[in-house]
Amino acid sequence: MLSHVIPPVRGYTKCSNSLVRHPRLCSDAKILVLYVQGLPACDRDKALSEHARSLLMTGRAYQRAKAQLLVHGYVHERRERIAGGRWRTVQVMSNEPLTADQAARLYAGAPADGYAVVGAGRVGRTHQVGRAGHAGHMGLAASDAWSAPSARFPTVGEPTGRSVGGQLPADEDLGEDTSHPPTEAGAAEEAEGEGDAAASEPVPGMASVPVPVPGLGAAQDSAAAAPSGSAEVLAAERVLLSLRHERRELLLGVREARTLAGLAAEWLRRGVSPGDLRAALTRGLPKDGVRSALGFLAHRLVEKLPAPPAEQPEPVPPSPPPSPLALIACAGPGEEHMFRPNVPWATTCGPCHREEQRAYWEDMRARTEAAPEPLPWRERFAAEGAEVGTGPDVGG
Helix, strand or coil: CCCCCCCCCCCCCCCCCCHHCCCCHHHHHHHHHHHCCCCCCHHHCCCCHHHHHHHHHHHHHHHHHHHHHHHHEEEEEEEEHHHHEEEEEEEEEEEECHHHHHHHHHHCCCCCCCCEEECCEEEEECCCCECCCCCCEEEEEEEEECCCCCCCCCCHHHCCCCCCCCCCCCCCCCCCCCCCCHHHHHHHHHHHHHHHHHCCCCCCCCCCCCCCCCCCCCHHHHHHHCCCCCHHHHHHHHHHHHHHHHHHHHCCCHHHHHHHHHHHHHHHCCCCCCCHHHHHHCCCCCCCCCCHHHHHHHHHCCCCCCCCCCCCCCCCCCCCCCCCCCECCCCCCCCCCCCCCCCCCCCCCHHHHHHHHHHHHHHHHHHHHHHCCCCCCCHHHHHHHHHHHHCCCCCC
């Protein structure tokens, strides 16, 4: 694996490798220690849960991280009783593991075997206290010297622990890191981009004066008659200014783009999308290059102008529903009664019509049952043969 590291010159937090590489701490626990360690002293007077909320840490993740920090000695909690019968919870956080005795001594404000209080200490606390509630009180502990070295030469004394957090390097350079200065090409492109951005902004008080293009008199006059502030004209102007990103030779100035914006807006009014307009202007360029971007684009906008969309016929309104037929007398049996037919040729109402149909099919069934059964095919074939044999002799 290749590693490229740029050391920061400001806004960083020192952290020991023992904390970063701790196998029993999850990433949330490590980030929580680093976050609290990098806070200024005025921002440490909050409960640990509020700092976890600032990191958008969920409740379950915070409980897991806090439990691991408590087990391994990075966080210590203590409940104490205050005036008025209320209780509060005091939290001590360290960037090095502490024992319960060391945490108690740090809370008391005394150095605890090589550790000193750094940051809020006893002063930092929240004000969310109550008879049944608790308040967070949190301070940071950093390693301190075990014993001062003697004045003898060579210096003798016991080794000291590492100081983590709360200090800045004495030779810190707050200047800009110029180890990789920009190249000349990059500086030129940046200056050119700034110039294009400044040129594309409208200057107050400057009117858009159209530049006459030879050979485009009537087309340019019709395009100039269009309103300059319409959505199509603004979209067309943006498309024309963006052509330089695809073909460098199609670079237009702001005034030139505003001159051709009316012609390009006509394409958009005829149903052409901005992407299709950009493709129509950038494809199929001459092999020897474009000498004048203004003249070339003006000629192409006029010559390749698509036909106007066909007018859609006006929709035919639906015909009104037919008016109901008049009431007529039913032709069925029984007392005379009136009904409204659903078709012009109906003469009987629904019940009478069903009675007629029922009587008709009953008669058909009776006739079918009374008819003799048909002869079998053999007998019918023999009878037809006999009729043919006894017929007149036509061959004579």
